[in-house]
Amino acid sequence: MIDIGVIPNVPPAIIYIIGAALLPLLGKGKVRSIYLIALAVLGLIGVAVLTPQTSWVFPVLQGLDLTFLQVDSLSLIMGYIFAIIGAAAIIYSLDIVKENGELVCGLLYLGSAMGAVFAGDFFTLYIFWEIMAFSSLGLIWYSRTERATNAGMRYILFHLLGGCALLGGIIIHYMNTGSIAVGPVESGIGYFLLLAGIGVNTAFISLHSWLPDSYPKATLAGAVFMCVFTTKTGVYVLARTYPGVEAVAYMGGVMCLYGVAFALMQNDVRKLLSYHIVSQVGYMVAGIGIGTYIGINGGIAHVFNHILYKALLFMCMGAVIYSTGRHNLTELGGLAKKMPITMVTCMIAAFSISGVPGFNGYVSKGMVVHAAELEGMHILTIILIIGSVGTFLSFLKLTYFTFFKKNDEIEAKEAPLPMLIAMSAVAFLCVAIGVYPKMLYEILPYPAVALHYHAYGLAHTISTLELLIMTAVGFVVLLAVFSPHERITYDIDLLYRKAGRRFIWLCEQPLVTVAEGLDHGLQKAADSVVWFSRNPTTASKILAAKVAVAMAGSTVMRTLNPGYIQYEQDLAKLKQMHMEEPVPKVAIGTGVLLALLLFTLYLVVYLTHGVLWV
Amino acid sequence: MEKKAWKGILLLIAFIVVVLSAGSLFVGHSETFAGFLYGAGGVALFMLFAKLMTLIQREGKQDD
Numbered sequence: 001m002i003d004i005g006v007i008p009n010v011p012p013a014i015i016y017i018i019g020a021a022l023l024p025l026l027g028k029g030k031v032r033s034i035y036l037i038a039l040a041v042l043g044l045i046g047v048a049v050l051t052p053q054t055s056w057v058f059p060v061l062q063g064l065d066l067t068f069l070q071v072d073s074l075s076l077i078m079g080y081i082f083a084i085i086g087a088a089a090i091i092y093s094l095d096i097v098k099e100n101g102e103l104v105c106g107l108l109y110l111g112s113a114m115g116a117v118f119a120g121d122f123f124t125l126y127i128f129w130e131i132m133a134f135s136s137l138g139l140i141w142y143s144r145t146e147r148a149t150n151a152g153m154r155y156i157l158f159h160l161l162g163g164c165a166l167l168g169g170i171i172i173h174y175m176n177t178g179s180i181a182v183g184p185v186e187s188g189i190g191y192f193l194l195l196a197g198i199g200v201n202t203a204f205i206s207l208h209s210w211l212p213d214s215y216p217k218a219t220l221a222g223a224v225f226m227c228v229f230t231t232k233t234g235v236y237v238l239a240r241t242y243p244g245v246e247a248v249a250y251m252g253g254v255m256c257l258y259g260v261a262f263a264l265m266q267n268d269v270r271k272l273l274s275y276h277i278v279s280q281v282g283y284m285v286a287g288i289g290i291g292t293y294i295g296i297n298g299g300i301a302h303v304f305n306h307i308l309y310k311a312l313l314f315m316c317m318g319a320v321i322y323s324t325g326r327h328n329l330t331e332l333g334g335l336a337k338k339m340p341i342t343m344v345t346c347m348i349a350a351f352s353i354s355g356v357p358g359f360n361g362y363v364s365k366g367m368v369v370h371a372a373e374l375e376g377m378h379i380l381t382i383i384l385i386i387g388s389v390g391t392f393l394s395f396l397k398l399t400y401f402t403f404f405k406k407n408d409e410i411e412a413k414e415a416p417l418p419m420l421i422a423m424s425a426v427a428f429l430c431v432a433i434g435v436y437p438k439m440l441y442e443i444l445p446y447p448a449v450a451l452h453y454h455a456y457g458l459a460h461t462i463s464t465l466e467l468l469i470m471t472a473v474g475f476v477v478l479l480a481v482f483s484p485h486e487r488i489t490y491d492i493d494l495l496y497r498k499a500g501r502r503f504i505w506l507c508e509q510p511l512v513t514v515a516e517g518l519d520h521g522l523q524k525a526a527d528s529v530v531w532f533s534r535n536p537t538t539a540s541k542i543l544a545a546k547v548a549v550a551m552a553g554s555t556v557m558r559t560l561n562p563g564y565i566q567y568e569q570d571l572a573k574l575k576q577m578h579m580e581e582p583v584p585k586v587a588i589g590t591g592v593l594l595a596l597l598l599f600t601l602y603l604v605v606y607l608t609h610g611v612l613w614v
Numbered sequence: 615m616e617k618k619a620w621k622g623i624l625l626l627i628a629f630i631v632v633v634l635s636a637g638s639l640f641v642g643h644s645e646t647f648a649g650f651l652y653g654a655g656g657v658a659l660f661m662l663f664a665k666l667m668t669l670i671q672r673e674g675k676q677d678d
Contacts, residue, residue: 261663389656463649470653481661487671
């Protein structure tokens with residue numbers, strides 16, 4: 001038997017980043033597939049062998065240590081789920097990703113997300129945070145469409161702003177405390193900057209618009225990677241830095257309702273799923289904000305479960321788009337018989353996200369709601385329950401209009417085998433955790449507390465079933481209201497885009513005019529200096545004469561005596577002519593001597609009286 | 615009696631048994647049917663929201 005204790009604790013980020021670097025050497029054939037599968041397995045082993053309470057610390061400066069690996073129960077559960085879904089996403093990509101560059105981006109993204117969750121200090125976290133932003137940008141741009149390019153630009157702008165806020169917060173936190181260890185932050189400007197930086201990645205409402213804008217435009221495999229890492233890393237850092245902040249809990253509630261309300265209005269299947277990320281992340285944020293053991297357990301359990309079913313949903317919709325070339329609900333339908341495995345796995349994911357008993361989402365969602373109830377946060381509890389109704393409505397809509405609505409025109413065949421393997425494996429995990437939640441409880445940050453939670457208490461299960469039955473009845477009765485339409489729904493990004501256009505107008509019109517005016521004025525001043533320096537003696541005389549004329553000759557005098565006007569004209573002519581006059585010049589040595597004399601004189605005055613102008 | 619009729623009766627009995635047992639389970643363990651209330655309230659809220667959202671929508675393909 002292999003003793004895993006002898007295998008060293010290597011940061012899993014290294015495995016994936018080196019793996020990404022070597023990938024372009026392998027071409028595009030079977031060797032690449034075997035290499036990718038081996039890398040996925042190696043990544044899983046790399047995380048599985050990590051020993052809790054170990055670390056990799058590098059002293060950089062005195063009192064400043066960078067911690068590349070900090071293993072505890074919280075980072076470990078994130079590592080497990082990232083490795084599991086990373087492996088599934090790699091297998092899913094095998095047949096459909098043709099360009100190595102896209103896979104390199106995916107692996108770098110996975111590696112940097114691993115680096116971020118195992119980082120023990122803020123600076124290491126920040127470095128991986130930024131690598132995540134740029135590598136995920138590649139997954140959007142590899143779509144190679146104009147829409148994707150534009151969405152990618154907006155995506156990276158948002159993340160660069162978030163990164164700046166995060167870095168500012170980290171620096172202020174370091175200056176205040178002298179510590180860069182990832183942990184709770186003291187209040188002040190740094191507190192809010194750090195929260196804003198994390199809020200961008202976690203898709204706090206008003207900072208969320210990059211998410212539904214960019215994810216639907218990513219490549220099919222890219223979207224599977226993207227739906228996992230950015231927001232969940234944000235939630236993880238939030239759990240480290242802002243646990244038990246009530247405002248954060250209520251932000252979670254707002255995200256939950258806002259996301260689901262917008263998801264219901266969508267026609268593009270991946271846009272619908274993207275809005276649901278906002279909503280589901282709301283449950284996690286609420287759990288973290290509640291901050292009790294059960295709340296944090298619930299939030300992190302929901303991270304784990306959400307990654308499974310959300311990745312599965314993106315895989316299923318990717319398979320649908322791959323087979324049909326269509327991505328709008330109004331164009332889909334009738335796929336249940338043509339893509340049965342995709343349909344079954346999608347139904348499992350839909351039941352999981354909707355919190356149907358027997359599926360994983362039910363366990364973790366219930367835990368968060370229970371935590372809110374225990375803390376007496378009644379409004380939050382109601383919001384989270386109502387959010388479940390909207391979620392089930394959305395997924396009834398998604399599955400009905402994709403698979404069950406009659407559509408004889410559509411042509412499709414089942415997705416390729418690697419996609420089906422990945423989807424089936426993840427679907428199995430969704431059911432397994434739903435049926436036997438103890439295996440999840442044991443790896444949560446507070447396992448002893450989690451083991452006391454009974455997900456399948458009769459009253460809780462019955463009331464959940466009541467809620468779901470009522471929602472299904474409501475959907476059938478109000479099918480016309482929730483039917484998809486080819487409409488554009490405005491979100492808050494409309495304001496940003498308008499503000500952006502105004503800013504560009506401001507730069508192109510008023511600011512350019514002011515710049516041109518300044519340029520013109522400076523050129524005139526430079527011309528005057530040049531004119532004056534060519535013949536200072538005559539120039540001084542002309543200037544003095546002009547001043548005298550200006551002082552003596554008011555408008556009234558000019559009107560009475562036309563001689564003034566003539567005199568002014570003569571002066572203007574003289575101004576042009578005097579350049580030609582010979583100017584007395586001195587040798588350069590004399591000039592230097594005069595300058596030295598001047599400096600000496602200044603030095604004498606300075607030494608005797610101090611600075612001349614004081 | 616025909617085989618089909620027997621089958622139908624058996625199915626009907628099974629259906630009644632399932633409905634009655636589910637009903638008694640719900641009545642016995644439900645906390646004042648809170649799930650139904652939340653479900654109905656939630657559907658009504660999202661219906662209202664969907665109607666309101668049509669005010670800030672415009673025709674066209676969902677794009678940029």
